[in-house]
Amino acid sequence: MKFAYRFSNLLGTVYRRGNLNFTCDGNSVISPVGNRVTIFDLKNNKSDTLPLATRYNIKCVGLSPDGRLAIIVDEGGAALLVSLVCRSVLHHYHFKGSVHSVSFSPDGRKFVITKGNLAQMYHAPGKKREFNAFVLDKTYFGPYDETTCIDWTDDSRCFVVGSKDMSTWVFGAERWDNLIYYALGGHKDAIVACFFESNSLDLYSLSQDGALCVWQCDTPPEGLRLKAPTGWKADLLQREEAQEEEEEEEGQREITIRGKATPAEEEKKGKVKYSRLAKYFFNKEGDFNSVTAAAYHKKIRLLVTGFASGIFHLHELPEFNLIHSLSISDQRITSVAINSSGDWIAFGCSGLGQLLVWEWQSESYVLKQQGHFNSMVSLAYSPDGQYIVTGGDDGKVKVWNTLSGFCFITFTEHSSGVTGVAFTATGFVIVTSSLDGTVRAFDLHRYRNFRTFTSPRPTQFSCVAVDSSGEIISAGAQDSFEIFVWSMQTGRLLDVLSGHEGPISGLCFNPMKSILASASWDKTVRLWDMFDSWRTKETLTLTSDALAVTFRPDGAELAVATLNSQITFWDPENAIQTGSIEGRHDLKTGRKELDKITAKHSAKGKAFTTLCYSADGQSILAGGMSRFVCLYHVREQILVKRFELSCNLSLDAMEEFLNRRKMTEFGNLALIDQDAGEEDGVAIPLPGVKKGDMSSRHFKPEIRVTSLRFSPTGRCWAATSTEGLLIFSLDAQMLFDPYELDTSITPGRVREALHQQEFTRAILMAFRLNEKKLVQEVLEAVPREDIEVVSASLPELYVEKALEFLASSFEVSRHLEFYLIWTQKLLMSHGQKLKPSAGRLLPAIQFLQKSLQRHLDDLAKLCDWNRYNLRYALAISKQQGVKRPLDLPGVEDDGEASDEDSLNLLGGAGDEPTATAAPDCLG
Known part of the structure; x- marks a missing residue:
């Protein structure tokens, strides 16, 4: 149970490719990230990656109308039927080919996929258990080239399919007599999107060259007639009608066959016909500005089009009035989606991995996120575990909130790839090293680069380390084989440590002593004493090149990874391999x-x-x-x-x-x-590209x-990888991990002890059973005045479990004061006794500190907001000379109050305002 880490979340990758979807309530965006799916909750400012993965990158996602089911299809054609309620895979299916798009009907009974030059309609899975969730109903042929898009009518009677052969096809979902299929032309480029009008068969078709055609249908949706059955089905219907006629003796009813009109009426009504009402053109600026994505909101008649140049337009249909136009990127817009209310528009750019949500009425960003353009190289946790900082080959430094999963600040001062990142002990300063020859320190209070450390000669830094006090910064060079040491306070270079004969691959300070360990490609690890004139204390000889080095948290052991796939452990005091x-x-x-x-x-x-x-x-x-x-x-x-x-x-x-x-x-x-692209055995790279895998034609x-x-x-x-920043955590809710359990401990016995007000015995039994809901029930049943006595009577063995439970409860519970009293009484009662086992309790204490710090930050922002509002109200009332209606401390009879008293009311006047995160994290 101790090592039951499971995939928890994916950070640093917000969009790769595929289509974006809004949930049915319009508050969340579903975005495909590689072979996973992430849900961005815009109301609660949180991102969550589903614990499932496909075999290849996801190409399209179809969402059911009620928002409970999703069909996820990858590049190979394999599909997953996923329940978004229980976040699990319900069914696997393979479509035997590459699927371009998938769409559910508005009634949720069927869905259509486009594959190659055909469209296939399946029966959608129901709420009952089925042996085969996907049943093929019908295959539609017509287009000569690949199909690109789908849209349904509101009554689920018909659907339209666009194709690369510049045609748009209208198909009937049932066997309609007057509409089997209908082909529409009029375009000179591939169809990007096609949309039905609300409660109508009128539709719009949009092509890649920026042409929009408006098509009008002469038949309303109610005018579609079912085709008469033939063969044995017709005979069966005639027998049923004969029986009904015998049973009914009241009058002669009109003869209808399953909704089909009589022959006389059928002759009067002809087939469905379409006519083009208008054709509009977007202002295009060459081939690079072609239409790449579009979305249409039927209720407010809003058309959103994205272009290859990163521009998007908002138009009102059918008049084609331009509402808004904005450039959001320098890359092509890959996907566009509108939420149910029509307020928010989501854009995905696969070239840069951007995801943006734009509120078009207020012209402001709801969400603006982007991962590292190139691969992540390094990461570091803040001391309380609340933040993660990452550095990438694109030269950006990003700080992520582990609770929300969002990046809230991006530093772009480095001009080359970042090779190392580190937090200081306070958690408010980030130190980074880069190949541009600088080591920079960033302040998380004011979000600025306040120190820049450089070397006397230009050099490329490959790693960085900060000592436990945060006063000494060291960085290793990969070209001069030297280690540079600076002072954080003054920014001056203190010393240059030389002695290695190869590039420095890793640096690490001893957490308990002022000793620096440096690993190098020269098959040695050197220990430097920072207080002894910067001299080498020990040299550890290895059998191969050293690639990484790290100290144990107590500083009593050193681990080194070498090129021969070995991990060696050393005693740093005696220089002995253990x-x-x-x-x-x-x-x-x-x-x-x-x-x-x-x-x-x-x-x-x-x-x-x-x-x-x-x-x-x-x-x-x-x-x-x-x-x-x-x-x-x-x-x-x-x-x-x-x-x-x-x-x-x-x-x-x-x-x-x-x-x-x-x-x-x-x-x-x-x-x-x-080999086909080689000349005399030498591969031909792309012109202008000199470094890395991107130089090959096939990346x-x-x-x-x-x-x-x-x-x-x-x-x-956490791990930085090609996929992004992956976080694995202990999922305590899915595990049953009892402690010293015997047959006499049951939930019934625990509640019986609670009824008898034997609180200590009930708490001990609940912790031994180790069910979170039961422990929560027992702790919250203890009266407030008895908390001190009960916490003092707990054995030391159960104090650690109580602290871990309190730390996890702070993240979800609203009983903040009650749990704070429990925490205070436990620490006050057992603080001295727990000192010998401080190392074992350190993770639980840090987990508790992380939860409390988050609440402190939230309350500080709220108090600051109230203070500034009060200050503004005071200033306005003084200007207008109106007596203030608020009865606050310090208010005099003349309507004036001292600012100090007003500020002390909510948070204190001397507190520094908490800096809010910058919304723009694209850098």
Whole structure:
């Protein structure tokens, strides 16, 4: 149970590709991020990634009208039927081909997918248990090229499909007599979107070249007639009608066959016909400004169009009046969605990974998020575990809130890739190193770069470390093989430590002493004493190049990852190796698409590149050029658990064996395509591109783990990878983890003890049963005046469990004062007794501090807001000379009050206002 970490959330990736959807209440956006789906709650300012994943990148998502079900289809055509209520997969299905779009009918009974040049209609899954959730009803043919978009009528009787062959096809969902299919032309480019008018068969079609056609239908939806059945169905209906005629003796009723009109009426009514009323053109500026995405709100008749240049337009239909136009990006807009009320519009840009929600009436952003454009390189937790800072190859430094999952500030001062990030002990300063030759310090109070550290000669910094006091900053160079040491207060360079004969790959300060450990490619780890004239204290000789180094939280052990896939453990006091772990077989690297050797042989060149101790120091996490993260027990030196970060086959180096579908008579198909672009055995890169995998014509990012960190609370850990920033946490709600349980402890016995007011015995029994709801029920049943006596009578063994429960309750409960009293009485009663086990209790205390800090920040913002409103009201009342109606302390008879007294009422006048987060996190 201790290592039952499960995937919790995905940060740093807000949109990859596919279509965006709003939930039925219009308050949340559903965004596909790679092979996962993230729900952004705009009302509560929180993001949540569903605990499911597809085999390839998600291409389209279809949402049911009631918002309970979703169909998620990946690039390979595999589909997942997902319940958004219980967040689980209900059914797997394969459409046997690449699906472009999927759409439910408004009544929720059917859904249509477009695949190739045809459309297929399926019966939607119902609320009852079914053996096969997807049943194919009908296949529609007509377009000659790939289909692109779908839209339904409000009564679910017909649907329209757009195609790349510049035609729009209207199909009947039932066997209508006067509408089987109808083809509409008039465009000169591929159809991007097509929409029905509300409660009508009139429709709009929009093509890629910026042409909008308005089509009018001469028949209302009620005018559609069902086709008469033939064959055995007709005979069966005639028999049923004969029986009904015999039973009914009241008058002669009109002869109808299942809603079909009589032959006389049928002759009068003809087939459904469409006519083009108008054709409008957008102001285009060349081919680069073609229409790429569109959405239409039927109730308010609002058309939103996104262009390849990053501009979007708002038009009112059918008059085609331009309401608004704005440029939101320099990349093409990939997807557009409007919420149910028509107030918010969501835009997705796959080129930069941007997700924006725009409120068009107030012309303001509701959400504006973007991950790192290139891969994340490093991460660090704040001391209370509330924030995570990440640095990427794009030179940006982003700070994420672990509770909401949003980035609230982006620093763009670096001009090259960020190689290392670190928090100081206070948690309000971030120190970063970069390849641009600078080490910068950022202030989280005022969101500014207040220190810039440089070296005498230009050099590229590969790592950074901050000591426990936050006064000394050190950074390692990868070209001059030196370590630079600065003072945080003065910003001056204190010393340059030389002695390594290779690039510096890692730095780490001892948490308890002023000792710096530096790892290098010269097969050594050097320990530097910061107080002893900056001299080398010890030199640890390794068998291979050192790639990462880290201290245990108590500073009594040192772990080093080397190029030969080993993790060695050292005693830093005596410079003695205490153990080693062979991790080559645990890393399990995959075979790349262009590899000519097997995954087993390619793993010989792979190694762990990042290490991290757990909060209690008993375990260590290791990751590298693989999709796996290994958790080892340090003392036993065994593999405890291996976590798979991704199963996305759209990434490279994921498959262990060669895919037989890519094998031809000439060998691997990928190698044939690669060799076709070579001249004399030299691959031809794209012009102007010199670095990395992006230089090849076929770009497929390789899965890798660049950094790992445990949260100070010990309840979760984070990893930066090709997929983004993944967070794994202990899901206590899904686990039954009793403690010293016997047959006499039952929920009934616990409630019986509560009824007899034996609170201490009830609490002990509830903690031994370890059910969260039962513990909450027992604690909240204790009267407020008895809390001090009950907390003092608890054994020390149960105090840690009580503190962990209180810390988790602060995140969800509204009984803030009640739980604060419990926390105060526990710490006051057992504070001295718990000092010997402070190391074991540290994660629980930090978890508690994180929860309290969050409430403090929220209340501080509220108090500041009230203070500024009162100050504004005072100033307005003084200007107008009106006597203030508020009866506040310090108010005199003449209507004037002292500002100090008014401010002391809500939060105190001397408190510094809490800085609010900048809404623009795109950088």
